[in-house]
Amino acid sequence: MKTQVVLILLLVIFLPSLLYCQPDTALVRLRDIDPSIRIDVRYATTNNFTGKILYPGAELYLRKEVAERLSEVQAFIMMLGFRLKVYDGYRPLSIQKILWDATKEKKYVVNPANGSKHNRGAAVDVTLVDAKGKELDMGSEFDSFSEMSNSDAKGLSENVKKNRDILTSAMQMFGFVPNSREWWHFDYEGWKKYSVLDWKWW
Numbered sequence: 001m002k003t004q005v006v007l008i009l010l011l012v013i014f015l016p017s018l019l020y021c022q023p024d025t026a027l028v029r030l031r032d033i034d035p036s037i038r039i040d041v042r043y044a045t046t047n048n049f050t051g052k053i054l055y056p057g058a059e060l061y062l063r064k065e066v067a068e069r070l071s072e073v074q075a076f077i078m079m080l081g082f083r084l085k086v087y088d089g090y091r092p093l094s095i096q097k098i099l100w101d102a103t104k105e106k107k108y109v110v111n112p113a114n115g116s117k118h119n120r121g122a123a124v125d126v127t128l129v130d131a132k133g134k135e136l137d138m139g140s141e142f143d144s145f146s147e148m149s150n151s152d153a154k155g156l157s158e159n160v161k162k163n164r165d166i167l168t169s170a171m172q173m174f175g176f177v178p179n180s181r182e183w184w185h186f187d188y189e190g191w192k193k194y195s196v197l198d199w200k201w202w
């Protein structure tokens with residue numbers, strides 16, 4: 001009886017720290033780490049290139065360390081008068097298969113046989129908004145699989161080049177690697193330590 005009381009007491013004392021001590025590899029909701037980052041989960045709406053709702057719930061998950069680094073980008077970018085707006089983060093592998101099947105432009109979607117860095121919770125699709133929440137002109141829309149999304153696209157205005165440069169420079173400062181084909185996509189530099197998952201939040 002006495003042992004049981006001691007065990008219960010220990011559990012009561014240590015349960016909060018057990019619950020809140022998450023490893024860096026844990027998947028976390030971005031809004032729990034930084035509610036000031038705007039999210040617009042396109043795959044939870046029909047406003048994406050497939051025209052279909054792929055995520056039944058508009059949540060955005062990332063690995064804990066990735067979310068924390070993104071929060072550092074947000075703090076920095078806010079000093080410049082902007083905010084981050086995130087379109088996608090962790091993406092279950094089974095959804096990667098749907099995207100792969102839905103696109104003819106295979107060079108823009110990672111083959112699910114290999115697993116995308118999104119499937120590891122270590123990639124983000126992100127843009128910048130101004131103080132009023134209006135998206136900055138990046139020269140092409142998120143997921144528009146065209147030459148204009150490339151980093152070296154010809155015909156980009158000076159304003160677009162400047163906006164992309166602010167986003168890319170800020171992300172790089174905090175460990176995110178840009179993608180030359182998609183201005184919105186960034187891989188976290190430590191992606192290799194995270195495995196491909198098919199966990200779903202719905």
Ligand SMILES: [Zn+2]
Nearest residue numbers: 123124125185
């Ligand atoms: Zn992406």
